[in-house]
Amino acid sequence: MPVSVFMAKAEALRAQGAMALFSSDIGVLKAEVSGSAQAFRQQVKVEAANGRPSACPPEHAALTSDDLIAQMGSYPANARARIPVSEAVADLLRKRYPCPSR
Numbered sequence: 001m002p003v004s005v006f007m008a009k010a011e012a013l014r015a016q017g018a019m020a021l022f023s024s025d026i027g028v029l030k031a032e033v034s035g036s037a038q039a040f041r042q043q044v045k046v047e048a049a050n051g052r053p054s055a056c057p058p059e060h061a062a063l064t065s066d067d068l069i070a071q072m073g074s075y076p077a078n079a080r081a082r083i084p085v086s087e088a089v090a091d092l093l094r095k096r097y098p099c100p101s102r
Helices: 003-022 024-049 065-073 085-096
Strands: none
Touching (some): 003 024, 003 065, 003 085, 024 085
16 A cells, blocks of 8 residues: 555544544555564565665564654655555655664
């Protein structure tokens, strides 16, 4: 899913207020983020096995919706349709959990 679609869905949910809890889009967005985070963790494991991890996230890194929306909003508006959510999640995890210098 592109960042632009994710952000549009998230904004629509916020506009619904408490009624958003009944929307199926919540599950769609959570699954997108969860799948992206899992894929990134697998990528980091492969990188670590090769001695060069791009990030060092803890086992249970917590990302809030505000964190994610801020990260996605940091991309230029005209690029958001080309950037997948998986890239935004990976970028956020790399920023938040850099590996210690050796």
